[in-house]
Amino acid sequence: MPVYHPPKIASSEITPKSLYLKRRHFMGVAAGGIAAAGLGAPALAAPLAAKPSIYKLDEKLTSKEDVTTYNNFYEFGTGKEDPSRNAGSLTTRPWTIEVGGLVAKPQVIDIETIMSEIEMEERVYRMRCVEAWSMVIPWIGFPISALLDRVEPLGSAKYVAFETLVRPEEMQGQAGIFQALEWPYREGLRLDEARHPLAILATGLYGETLPNQNGAPIRLVVPWKYGFKGIKSIVKITLTEEEPVSTWNKLQPSEYGFYANVNPAVDHPRWSQATERRIGEADGLFGGARIDTLPFNGYADEVASLYDGMDLTKFY
16 A cells, blocks of 8 residues: 655656666767757756655656656557657647636646646656556656646536647657547546546656656646556646546447546456556566556555445446
């Protein structure tokens, strides 16, 4: 279960040393090469200031290399390595997020305004994919409630809907005749879920700005839900009265529920959810150790009350 204790070290200090040194060397060489050639290229990750986390896990972090090269982001391809290979084409500045719907003060907010006016903090969370693999990631971000408070949701608002950018000229998975999904990618939460302190909008990881392949410049992180709820590269947030459409739930409702709470007792129709493969850990099938999956991904003490009285085998 999650353990709360005062912060001791920053994520940059617990990065495997060999990886940290390689990254600094690569950034220096790459920056010099780009400057010498005078060529345009995707922005390299920049250090991102954040308040040290008071929320930590007594679990080993997944390496930055694994976190940034093993991803689902169909806008850049359906393979796990496709996002890290292809997402460099995405332009993330300038970037605005339209926040509206059932709110008193609808706004179009620039990402730079968000990052300068809302305090960022580190959150070390488990991430559990519906595909039965998992990671432990040191995110940087802020509670969704901090953004919602700026627009003042109306009493009739019950849900929060999110949409991803549509830009096929930069997101190759959105181009062509055959599409893996219907664009834009959409997700949603109940308003009380979105206001829970654990639910954040992330702008960075591992002490740096969010890499494109991980959902730059801003993405959703809800640690007690399966990873497909973590919509990336968000451009629109809408407060609604009705449950919003979510992409995977619309495509395959029998396999991907709207709630998508991590539940080892409710299997996916094609595989068990009782255990998971921890990416980067040794001595397991395909190189990842299998561990038991925890209800609500280990956050039951914090969030189970949100679902009191609900049949979680029906509302999965």
